[in-house]
Amino acid sequence: MSNNSTPLLEMKGVEKHFGGVRAIDRFDLRIMPRDIYGLIGPNGAGKTTIFNTITGIYQADEGQILFEGKDITKIKPHEAAALGIARTFQNIRLFENLSVKMNVIIACNMHNRYSVAEAILRLPRYRKVTKAIEERAIGFLESVGLADKADDIAGSLPYGHQRKLEIARAMATDPKLLLLDEPAAGMNEEESLELVDFLKKLHHDNPITILMIEHHMDVVSRLCEQCTVLDFGRTLAQGTVEEVKQNESVVAAYLGGEL
Ligand SMILES: Nc1ncnc2c1ncn2[C@@H]1O[C@H](COP(=O)(O)OP(=O)(O)O)[C@@H](O)[C@H]1O
Ligand SMILES: [Mg+2]
Known part of the structure; x- marks a missing residue:
């Protein structure tokens, strides 16, 4: 059963290993209906792997994924699409x-x-x-x-x-849930600001929830109330963009980086 207090998407202790690499490690996430939620982290942090486990491209090795309260941990990609989970790809696929x-x-x-x-x-x-x-x-x-x-x-x-x-x-x-993998990648500042307006309007005009992976912090701070910062498959911090920017381990992970 789902109601207003049921997260649209919930990940509990999810792990995905590739050989010795823990691409995602005991990962938790709660996204409420209508959220625009950000997923941030350095390259190789495990962000795309999270999308791949949600959409059934990879099966999680541990943990549970719930969509509208229903267990989708072992879902197949076409089943994810039929349930209302849609995505775009880091490398455009048209x-x-x-x-x-x-x-x-x-x-x-x-x-x-x-x-x-x-x-x-x-x-x-x-x-x-x-x-x-x-x-x-x-x-x-x-x-x-x-x-x-x-x-x-x-x-x-x-x-x-x-x-x-x-x-x-x-x-x-x-879709009910739209997963965007680095939508502003390769865009200059003007183009990414235009993308922000576009996504705001898309979210306003349609009953969708958005989970987006994005490196452009100005895009995330303009769109997302909440975000999770990931490094080596683990959550470093969770909160508003302003909050996570203050977090010491986030600052350390991005030392010399763009945050
Ligand atoms: N199919 C795969 N086979 C082996 N290793 C993978 C595979 N997919 C991802 N990885 C590894 O998992 C880690 C996380 O990758 P990824 O989720 O693509 O990171 P991000 O999207 O945050 O840059 C990396 O170390 C990457 O090399
Ligand atoms: Mg990626």
């Missing part, structure tokens, strides 16, 4: 040779109801559904400001637009 619109249509198709036979025979119901899906896809492109690029080839878009297209595609699966 169908580069397909149109912008088609990249979103493929994600919309996840939830539609026509059969493969209907699709092959192109029966009227299929045509109606595809028209509806196309309109839906354009709607998502509008929400990320890419509707005028619908027929462009995805791989030809500038980097910042490709990141937005990935987010539009994630939104097309109708």
